[in-house]
Amino acid sequence: MSRLSFALVWHMHQPYYKDLITGEYVMPWARLHATKDYYDMAAILDKFPQAKMTFNLVPSLLDQLEDYCENEVSDKFLSLTKRDPGDLNVNERVFLLQNFFMANWETMIKPYPRYHELLLKRGRFIAGKEISSVARRFSSQEILDLQVWFNLTWFGFISKNEDSVVSGLIKKGKYFDAGDKEELLKKQKEIMLKVIPKYRELMERGQIELTTTPFYHPILPLLCDTDSALEAMPHARLPKFRFRHPEDAEEQVRLAVEYHEKKFGVKPEGMWPSEGSVSEELLPILAKYGIKWIASDEGILKNSLGNFNPAAEQLFCPYQLNHSISMIFRNHFISDQVGFVYQSWRAEDAVANFFSHLRNIEQSLPQNGHYLVPVILDGENAWEYYQNGGKEFFETLYAGMENSPIKGVTVSEYLKRHPAEKKIKRLFAGSWIGSNFAVWIGHxxxxxxxxxxxxxxxxxxxxxxxxxxxxxxxxxxxxxxxxxxxxxxxxxxxxxxxxxxxxxxxxxxxxxxxxxxxxxxxxLPIKRVTEVKPLREPSFLIHPVLDGEMPFYYEWLSAGCYDIRRAGGAMHQAATMMRRIYYGFDLSNLYLQFVVDLDLFGEEAGEFSFVAATFSPGEYKAQIMMKEGRYVFELFRHEGEGKKRWKSVKKLDSFGVKHIIEFGIPFEDLGVKGGDRIEFAVMIYKGNLELERWPKSGMITVTAPKEGYELEQWIV
The missing domain is CATH 1.20.1270 (Substrate Binding Domain Of Dnak; Chain:A; Domain 2)
Structure with a gap:
């Protein structure tokens, strides 16, 4: 048996969508994830009784599921699903066409011919001004089929393969009737009712550990004191008023522990503090309510130790904190492989890679002692990007867990066998994102x-x-x-x-x-137009070949990257044509690359134009579109204050379109000098109608390089 173990911790959470005054839920995601991820993630373990892991169930999520099951609550999506299509007005039909394709197109719509047919009839990419006329072209039967398919596709692989109602409706495919819809919604509630009991059953037979999070998923250190943000962000501009209410933090913990005990019969020993957010001040609160271990990211460990390059034996072990609380730290790399990378791999290759990383870690450790690799990530949001909802990945991973000498364990099980020996004198205040609180305070x-x-x-x-x-x-x-x-x-x-x-x-x-x-x-809205932070900033000059081919790795390596999916965080978005925007520069040009979900020489391609618009220092737009079967690249300048007129500056040949779109614009043509701050956004138009804008609100910014930029970068 290996001296290394690993702990899978799946974190289950949804925002609290209910308006307590109206009683309505504004979004359907707690309900829809219940029939897919929340049930499947538990039920699949019946087939792999030796695979052990931990599930962190946020009380406010479970509360929403119970509310749907026990009370006659609804959300707008559910209310409009129940309605007779013939009774829907144009605005309600528009809502369905805008929102009932809100699922991953590749894995949740395209595999079902009728659902995909309805998407194509609506239009894969459709501007807001078009949709009312499109809605009038949908028959009542097509609307009914859409109502059924939106709810049907959000059932998980277990129901789709093993439940006669769900599999029967998938087989029927189209021309559903009111009875089909009623039967589907009845099945939806039936599965929701199974979720909490299933987790309790798995816990009681010792296969999983159940842990909790403060009830409504607050950032505990900031509730205790917003000034705690200054430890990781000493120059941050904080709110005008200092929020300092540790009593609220304690109440959120107390409510969570009591709710957990009520639902599962035992108090939780472990807790994933919301967003892995920790500080020294919250430890006595957690200890008071019997929490024995917590977790965060390895970045918090490095900051707490004051050592940013710790040895393997320091990374892969639990630590003892003050107030007799143990702590584990997630392996950032492997967790992100599962969350963002393996989705496009064959299941066998992904799982082989997973265990290969574990074996490499094992080989880096001393021969004596016992060690733990925590793999912690969202338990619901990644799987719609996997084929079949992750079915093959889970089956292969859990079979591997049963057969591998490197065993999966629950966290408490490991800590009982191998109590924390190393100590952290003072816990650094931060979260799993960047080891700070910048996502939640400072802007x-x-x-x-x-x-x-x-x-x-x-x-x-x-x-x-x-x-x-x-x-x-x-x-x-x-x-x-x-x-x-x-x-x-x-x-x-x-x-x-x-x-x-x-x-x-x-x-x-x-x-x-x-x-x-x-x-x-x-x-008044709080959300305003702001500068948007990309996934990656430009780091050096680039010199790309603008041919539209998928680039050689190093061509755009130093470019900035705005990733549409990552920009959305863990939120469901309608499918988008734009996937990624890369941007960078040499001393003379601004370069952009668009990765799009479109056959750029297919039948639809001529309908769209792709625009990069600058707002500062001057207002220009660079437009690429197909004319008479050929792409042309043209630069326009905004003429006059307040005028909605664009004047052509010149046509450019510094572009390439094939598998991707890439182009360069001379700084001189944009009126940009070295050191100028350029603010820009990217749009896709269908005719004269704006289809997409990225960022949704705000601009991407980049500073044009001055002479000597390369030398400055090397010196830095």
Whole structure:
């Protein structure tokens, strides 16, 4: 048996989508993930009884699932699914066409001919102004089939293969009737009812460990004290008001532990603090409620040790913290391989690679002792990018776990056998993202959200109705991490405005619940147009060959990258044509590359134009489009203040279109000098209608290099 073990920890979480005043859920994702990932991830383990792992179940997620199962609650998606297609007005049909293809096209729509046919009839890429006329062309039967398919595709591989109702509807494929739809929704609720009992069953037979997170998924260190952000971000600009409420942090922990015990019969020993966010101040709170171990990213370990290149035996072991709490640290590389890389691999190759990394780690360790590799990631968001919802990957991985000498373990099981020996004197305050709290505080939008929360909290505490249960619950919901996830420049999605409105709605409900009018500023969006942070910034000069071929690895290696999926974080978005935007420069030119989901010489290609628009220092747009079977590249300049007229500057030949789109624009033609800050966005047009804009709100920025740039970079 190996001296190395690994701990899979699947983190299950959804934002709290319910408006407590109206009783309606604004998004359907807790419901839809229940019939797919939440059930499948547990039920598949019946086939692999020796595969051990840990599931972190966030109480606010389980609360939403119970609400759907036990009460007559709904969301707009479900309400419109239930409606007779003949009774839907044009706006309701438009909603269906805009939202009922919100699934991964490659893995969840294209495999089903009727669903794919409906997508093609709507148009794979359609501008907002077109959709009303398109909606009128859909028959009632087509709308009914769309209602069924949207819910049907969100069933997991176990139901699709083993349940007669689900598999029967898939086989039928089209021309569904009202009875089919009713039967499907009944099955949806039936599976939702199985989710929590299934996890309890697996826990009781010793195959899995169940852990928790503070109830509404708050960033505990920031609830304790927003100034804790300064440890990792000493120059950060923090909110106007210092939020300092450790009593709220404690209440979120208490509620989570009590809820977990009520549902599963035992108190949780472990906790994944929301977003792996930790600080020294929260340790006595966790200890008070019996938490024995917590986890975060390996970056927190390195900062806590003050050693950014620790030996393997320092990385792959648990640590003892103050207050007798143990801590493990996720292996960043392997966790991200599962979350973002293996989706495009054959299952056998992915699992072979997974265990190969573990064996390499084992070989780097001393011959004596016992070691642990934590692999921790979202348990629901990656699988729609895998074929068959990850079925083959899970089956191959779990079979490998049963047969490998490197065993999977639950975290508590490992700690009981091999208690933490190494100690951390003081835990560094940070999260699993960048070892800091920059996603949730420091940006103008984040800070404004914290100030609004501070003022609502103060108003509640001053009120004679401060113990109003709805008001207090709304406060704890508003303290959740999900709202600030979408503020600032790190993440954006189709639903930014929905999240912004829902956060402000929760704050308004605090005031309404205590009989006070909400402040007028809560009617105004917090989300504004801002500079957007890319996945990767340009790091050096590039000299690409502009031929439209998939580039040689090093051509764009030093370029910046804006990845559409990563920019969205863990949020469901409608499928997009644009996948990635690369940008970089040499001393004379700005270069861009677009990776798109389109056959650039197919039948549809002539309908679209691709534009890079600069807003500073001058307003220009570089446009690539097909004319008479050939692509042309033209630069336009905005003429006159307030005029909606563009003047052609010149046609350029510094471009290539084949598998990708890539082009270069001379800085001279853009009126750009070395040191100038360029702000730009990328658009796709269908005719004159804007189809996509990236970033959704805001600009990508880049600074034009000066002479001597290369020497400066080498010196740095």
């Amino acid at each position: 103008q939008e984040d800070n404004l959200a914290w100030d609004y929360l501070y003022q609502a909290k103060n108003e509640l505490e001053k009120s004679e109705k401060k113990d109003n249960p709805v008001a207090r619950r709304e406060l704890f919901i508003a303290e959740g991490s999900d709202w600030c996830w979408w503020y600032g420049d790190q993440h954006s999605s189709e639903n930014d405005a929905v999240f912004d409105e829902l956060f402000r709605k929760h704050l308004k409900n605090i005031y309404l619940s205590i009989g006070e009018p909400p402040p007028h500023y809560l009617d």
